[in-house]
Amino acid sequence: MVFLSLRAYAGSGVILERLNRGKFSGNRVSQPAYIGLYEEGLLEERIQKAEEMLKKCRVCPRECGVDRLAEEQGVCRTGARAKVSSHSPHFGEEDPLVGTGGSGTIFITNCNHLCAFCQNYDISHQGRGREVGPEVLAGLMVELKKSGCHNINFVSPSHVVPQILKALPYAIEAGLDVPLVYNSGGYDSIETLKLLDRVFDIYMPDFKFWDNEVSMKYCGIPDYQEKACEAIREMHRQVGDLEIDEQGLATRGLLVRHLVLPQGLAGTKQICSFLAEKISQGTYVNIMGQYHPSGEARDYPELSRALKRDELETAKQMALEVGLDRLDERRRRSFLVFSR
Numbered sequence: 302m303v304f305l306s307l308r309a310y311a312g313s314g315v316i317l318e319r320l321n322r323g324k325f326s327g328n329r330v331s332q333p334a335y336i337g338l339y340e341e342g343l344l345e346e347r348i349q350k351a352e353e354m355l356k357k358c359r360v361c362p363r364e365c366g367v368d369r370l371a372e373e374q375g376v377c378r379t380g381a382r383a384k385v386s387s388h389s390p391h392f393g394e395e396d397p398l399v400g401t402g403g404s405g406t407i408f409i410t411n412c413n414h415l416c417a418f419c420q421n422y423d424i425s426h427q428g429r430g431r432e433v434g435p436e437v438l439a440g441l442m443v444e445l446k447k448s449g450c451h452n453i454n455f456v457s458p459s460h461v462v463p464q465i466l467k468a469l470p471y472a473i474e475a476g477l478d479v480p481l482v483y484n485s486g487g488y489d490s491i492e493t494l495k496l497l498d499r500v501f502d503i504y505m506p507d508f509k510f511w512d513n514e515v516s517m518k519y520c521g522i523p524d525y526q527e528k529a530c531e532a533i534r535e536m537h538r539q540v541g542d543l544e545i546d547e548q549g550l551a552t553r554g555l556l557v558r559h560l561v562l563p564q565g566l567a568g569t570k571q572i573c574s575f576l577a578e579k580i581s582q583g584t585y586v587n588i589m590g591q592y593h594p595s596g597e598a599r600d601y602p603e604l605s606r607a608l609k610r611d612e613l614e615t616a617k618q619m620a621l622e623v624g625l626d627r628l629d630e631r632r633r634r635s636f637l638v639f640s641r
């Protein structure tokens with residue numbers, strides 16, 4: 302609550318200032334791409350293809366091969382129905398997502414990453430949440446929209462793409478008309494992402510690690526680098542660089558998050574070089590410095606401390622040196638620190 306009130310107090314000035322820095326899509330009146338897909342009758346085919354993937358699950362690059370429609374469970378321990386931990390307007394996301402009404406976050410329970418240091422360990426590892434069917438999931442989206450949220454922000458959606466797709470027509474029929482945000486860990490399959498073309502207007506993947514030995518050690522993922530590179534290329538192909546309207550709100554595009562880890566473990570320099578050289582120098586990047594030991598992090602001595610201020614500054618400098626200058630400033634971070 303402390304944070305919310307400070308955010309409201311700081312709000313309009315922050316947004317106006319951003320107008321002078323970012324790239325803008327102009328005074329564009331547009332509707333989310335999924336409405337056109339639905340009206341053209343193409344969404345139903347996507348839903349069927351996605352549900353087919355659940356039978357021998359290959360929804361994400363883990364490719365567990367379990368029959369989720371028969372309630373078999375793979376790494377993400379999620380069967381035929383999605384589980385949701387919480388839904389609410391969120392004011393702690395990046396400025397272009399928050400505006401004045403907040404980003405409508407829906408936290409999906411369980412995860413296909415299972416990072417040892419996860420900051421939402423109870424949700425991702427311990428399964429806190431409740432199962433929801435498509436109508437209920439649609440109702441959560443519509444409720445957030447009606448409460449004034451500027452977008453619907455699915456947190457950790459990679460393992461429940463078919464369930465989100467199935468819910469979408471119900472939400473559209475009930476009046477949903479704000480952009481969807483795909484807020485994933487970056488470990489997404491191309492086959493699945495292609496089903497999301499014109500469904501999600503905003504992609505917000507993490508790029509967590511460069512070194513596959515690191516991703517293997519902390520998440521049990523042997524091919525994170527390759528999969529994340531492929532996924533971010535596909536996301537950018539679909540939506541391009543982040544577009545921000547005259548109210549300072551993201552309307553479409555790619556926003557990449559990168560959590561800096563102690564001792565340079567995340568491979569920040571290589572990730573920034575990849576984004577600048579292979580994606581776009583116009584990539585909007587949030588270099589995040591809030592790492593602190595969570596979950597099982599204290600089992601790893603190198604992860605058992607918070608990030609140091611100079612490690613974050615060095616990481617930001619690396620981004621600037623390769624030409625990434627659309628860095629999220631997260632000026633609210635100072636408010637967050639004060640509110641702890």
Ligand code: SF4
Binds near residue numbers: 360366460461
């Ligand atoms: S979505 Fe879940 S069950 Fe399917 S491949 Fe990924 S981790 Fe395995």
